[in-house]
Amino acid sequence: MRRLRAYLLAARVHHYVKNGFVLLPVIFGHKLLDATACYRSFCAFAAFCLVASAIYVMNDLRDRLEDRHHPQKRLRPIASGDISITEARMFAFWLLLSGGVLAGITLPAPFLAILGGYVLLNLAYSFRLKSMAIMDILCIAIGFVLRIFGGGIAADVSISHWLVVMTFLMALFLGLTKRRDDLVTRAASDTWNRTSLEGYNLEFISLGITVLSSVIVVAYILYTVSPEIVQIHHSRNLYLSGGWVIVGILRYLQRIFVYRENGSPVTLLFSDRILQLILAGWLIHSILMLYGRSLVW
Numbered sequence: 001m002r003r004l005r006a007y008l009l010a011a012r013v014h015h016y017v018k019n020g021f022v023l024l025p026v027i028f029g030h031k032l033l034d035a036t037a038c039y040r041s042f043c044a045f046a047a048f049c050l051v052a053s054a055i056y057v058m059n060d061l062r063d064r065l066e067d068r069h070h071p072q073k074r075l076r077p078i079a080s081g082d083i084s085i086t087e088a089r090m091f092a093f094w095l096l097l098s099g100g101v102l103a104g105i106t107l108p109a110p111f112l113a114i115l116g117g118y119v120l121l122n123l124a125y126s127f128r129l130k131s132m133a134i135m136d137i138l139c140i141a142i143g144f145v146l147r148i149f150g151g152g153i154a155a156d157v158s159i160s161h162w163l164v165v166m167t168f169l170m171a172l173f174l175g176l177t178k179r180r181d182d183l184v185t186r187a188a189s190d191t192w193n194r195t196s197l198e199g200y201n202l203e204f205i206s207l208g209i210t211v212l213s214s215v216i217v218v219a220y221i222l223y224t225v226s227p228e229i230v231q232i233h234h235s236r237n238l239y240l241s242g243g244w245v246i247v248g249i250l251r252y253l254q255r256i257f258v259y260r261e262n263g264s265p266v267t268l269l270f271s272d273r274i275l276q277l278i279l280a281g282w283l284i285h286s287i288l289m290l291y292g293r294s295l296v297w
Helices: 002-011 013-028 035-062 085-106 109-127 135-155 161-188 195-199 202-225 227-233 238-258 265-271 273-296
Strands: none
Touching: 002 013, 002 035, 002 085, 013 035, 013 135, 013 161, 013 265, 013 273, 035 085, 035 109, 035 135, 085 109, 109 135, 135 161, 161 195, 161 202, 161 238, 161 265, 202 227, 202 238, 227 238, 238 265, 238 273, 265 273
């Protein structure tokens, strides 16, 4: 049981929530009641999860010596020695192969190209780009955009430029909050450091988070009242869902600035019931607005 837990931790199963972006096209593309689109979207989600886990393992292999000086990362299975280097390499290989085979069997070739691009981007990030300030969070944001395009191909949905913009902005926001956590951790540690952090400080990151949070709210409201989006979704009431976005961002900012809590965005999400309720409320509200009539009939 301990071995299984070690492998699950190495695969970072709790980070699969990030791949939920793959499912947004099937929801906002009015394909949620289409069984084929849902099945293909789920396969796309699973493929991204498997491939992402492989990348996490490879990244932990590369950073294992550095991670041993980090107060939390030193507990990761590879850094702590719970999983050997040979076992980790085999695990990453089978995860990557499984994700590729699943995508190749169940999804069209363009999706496989997107998945391959995602792998190459993350390998470049792991081995070089994550040590470059600004470029590191841009890679994270592009990775989320690739998830959106992958989900669009799986559900056979044309991706709106609004969805791309919103995803990119939100991913940049989350990337900056993660770097803020890294800065706080470095300040409290005598041994751990990361090269890219030399290009950041708390003042810069706090300002960036503030600016991006404002831009996200404005962009989301513009999205909901855009004539193009109103026509696609046949609703003038999408702007009402903006309340969830505003409250969610304020809650997140409260956690990191008022309560001074640290941790990755995923960690904060899983530890905050209020954030979970806000996210669930936004999702349910959006689905009811988009599918309310269909569900009634």
